[in-house]
Amino acid sequence: MQMEVMELGLYQTNCYIVWEGKDGIVIDPGYYADRILDRLKELGVVPLAVVLTHGHFDHVGAVKELAQAYDCQVYVAEEDTKLPPRYTLGPIPCTDFLSNGETLTFGPIAVKVLHTPGHTPGSCCLLIGDWIFSGDTLFRDTCGRVDLPGGDFREMYRSLRKLYELDGDYSVYPGHGEATTLERERKHNPYMRGAISQ
Numbered sequence: 001m002q003m004e005v006m007e008l009g010l011y012q013t014n015c016y017i018v019w020e021g022k023d024g025i026v027i028d029p030g031y032y033a034d035r036i037l038d039r040l041k042e043l044g045v046v047p048l049a050v051v052l053t054h055g056h057f058d059h060v061g062a063v064k065e066l067a068q069a070y071d072c073q074v075y076v077a078e079e080d081t082k083l084p085p086r087y088t089l090g091p092i093p094c095t096d097f098l099s100n101g102e103t104l105t106f107g108p109i110a111v112k113v114l115h116t117p118g119h120t121p122g123s124c125c126l127l128i129g130d131w132i133f134s135g136d137t138l139f140r141d142t143c144g145r146v147d148l149p150g151g152d153f154r155e156m157y158r159s160l161r162k163l164y165e166l167d168g169d170y171s172v173y174p175g176h177g178e179a180t181t182l183e184r185e186r187k188h189n190p191y192m193r194g195a196i197s198q
Helices: 033-043 063-070 078-082 153-164 182-188 190-197
Strands: 002-008 013-020 023-027 046-051 073-077 096-098 103-106 109-115 124-128 131-135 171-174
Touching: 002 033, 013 033, 013 109, 013 171, 023 033, 023 103, 023 109, 033 063, 046 063, 046 103, 063 073, 073 078, 153 182, 153 190, 171 182, 182 190
Parallel strands: 023 046, 046 073, 073 096, 131 171
Antiparallel strands: 002 013, 013 023, 103 109, 109 124, 124 131
């Protein structure tokens, strides 16, 4: 399994391409569809799906173009299709909804969905092998903001506790900023430590 990150746009959103052979998925294509499409061609990767950690515009801005170019499925949690349009830049062009605990299979790629509300009602973390794509739920040393419509600090704490309680360690690839590990965040992230003390 291979993975590449593209840092895109004003908010420096991390867009991830995950692939095995020619089959791949794109996670959170927020900006610059042309750059993502060019990179997919360079890699020789054909995306079978676009999977969104949540519905904010800086994570979904290039979805329409990718879905049209490859006629692929687009997954997001249903709760985030109800966010105010100013935060999604209109309806999210999704074809399927994510459900907590399900495992989606795209060719050789298995994606386990973990519903982690707090940043948005539909925020999800995506587990692929020993990788977690955490969207705006978990960052290095911090967590996602909860002051936008649909944000909820109590839900964020519950979600951070859910991540803390996962067995073993994972590499964590967030929606913004640098990668980290779950074990590091268990030890050093004040929000995660606050969540488990509640």
